[in-house]
Amino acid sequence: MKAPQYPHYSKLRNILKEEQLDIYKNLTKKLSIIDSIDFNEVSIIKSSSRVLVMCYRGGIIKVIFAPNNIYKNELYYSHVLYPVNIYSLASLDGCMIFLPKYGLSLNKHKYSEIIKESHILERDICRQVMQLHSSFIVHNDIKPSNIVNTKNIPKDIYSWRIIDFGLSETHILSNPGRLYFENGTRDYNIPEFRKDITNLSESEQLFWIYMKDWYGVSRTFSELKNEESNTFSEFENKEEFKLNEEFVKPIVLGDVVKVFTKQINIELEYLYMYIDDMELSVILKVLRNLLKKHNIEETPYYLIV
Numbered sequence: 682m683k684a685p686q687y688p689h690y691s692k693l694r695n696i697l698k699e700e701q702l703d704i705y706k707n708l709t710k711k712l713s714i715i716d717s718i719d720f721n722e723v724s725i726i727k728s729s730s731r732v733l734v735m736c737y738r739g740g741i742i743k744v745i746f747a748p749n750n751i752y753k754n755e756l757y758y759s760h761v762l763y764p765v766n767i768y769s770l771a772s773l774d775g776c777m778i779f780l781p782k783y784g785l786s787l788n789k790h791k792y793s794e795i796i797k798e799s800h801i802l803e804r805d806i807c808r809q810v811m812q813l814h815s816s817f818i819v820h821n822d823i824k825p826s827n828i829v830n831t832k833n834i835p836k837d838i839y840s841w842r843i844i845d846f847g848l849s850e851t852h853i854l855s856n857p858g859r860l861y862f863e864n865g866t867r868d869y870n871i872p873e874f875r876k877d878i879t880n881l882s883e884s885e886q887l888f889w890i891y892m893k894d895w896y897g898v899s900r901t902f903s904e905l906k907n908e909e910s911n912t913f914s915e916f917e918n919k920e921e922f923k924l925n926e927e928f929v930k931p932i933v934l935g936d937v938v939k940v941f942t943k944q945i946n947i948e949l950e951y952l953y954m955y956i957d958d959m960e961l962s963v964i965l966k967v968l969r970n971l972l973k974k975h976n977i978e979e980t981p982y983y984l985i986v
């Protein structure tokens with residue numbers, strides 16, 4: 682491998698491992714545009730063994746250090762699901778995707794900042810998940826860091842978007858493919874199903890795979906709420922607060938909680954528990970309510986009666 686030619690290699694040298702730097706060089710050596718990037722303006726959002734996410738002016742550059750059988754899914758689903766054309770380049774052992782730059786992800790927001798728009802957040806996320814599922818796509822990694830604010834994008838139909846299709850899969854009834862129940866992020870989108878689902882029929886297993894996404898949505902909303910409750914805990918006895926049934930009694934908790942209970946579908950935040958318990962009829966009821974509540978037309982196959 683040649684000595685680093687471009688200033689950005691030396692900048693990335695401190696962040697990337699040797700093998701990653703080689704993949705990066707292979708990817709960029711034919712990309713003349715990379716020479717014109719001012720690396721003083723590049724900020725690193727995330728660096729791990731699998732990815733490097735950088736921000737440059739109005740865009741995001743995501744480098745995936747993985748062979749093409751792994752990155753091709755992310756590339757494919759990003760093409761399908763981002764509202765604009767996605768540019769990308771690939772080598773044998775890596776890939777670089779150029780994405781529009783959205784705002785901060787949900788994990789970087791405090792619930793008190795977004796409490797007024799929690800209805801919009803719920804609507805946007807539910808609508809996108811229903812859309813994905815009605816196209817037989819399971820995202821497989823829904824969580825706060827994969828939900829970003831899009832207010833910086835003029836005329837975006839959503840205020841919040843689901844991003845990161847690295848684990849997305851197509852599952853159709855006649856050909857479910859391999860079902861990975863363990864794929865995802867523990868505590869967010871890997872349910873602890875009450876029964877061993879691998880003993881179920883193929884179509885039943887498929888249903889519970891789709892439920893992983895709703896599990897992620899539900900955990901996200903319940904976490905938002907609980908974080909907010911932590912803010913109150915300094916004013917309240919925590920134990921007593923927990924015992925307070927369903928948090929719906931706003932007596933001592935003031936206006937913020939009142940707004941909260943009005944705006945968030947109280948059932949959505951418990952949905953992950955119903956999924957853990959495999960309470961089929963309750964789950965379907967909650968999901969049908971969401972379709973109705975947010976006027977969502979795209980109906981996933983499992984909600985079509």
Ligand SMILES: Nc1ncnc2c1ncn2[C@@H]1O[C@H](COP(=O)(O)OP(=O)(O)O)[C@@H](O)[C@H]1O
Nearest residue numbers: 726727732734741780781782783786826845847
């Ligand atoms: N298009 C984007 N706009 C704004 N921020 C982004 C964008 N893509 C990624 N990010 C930020 O970078 C982080 C990591 O990117 P992500 O695609 O989720 O990588 P990974 O596959 O490692 O989870 C996200 O949590 C988000 O904060």
Ligand SMILES: [Mg+2]
Nearest residue numbers: 826827844845
């Ligand atoms: Mg992510």
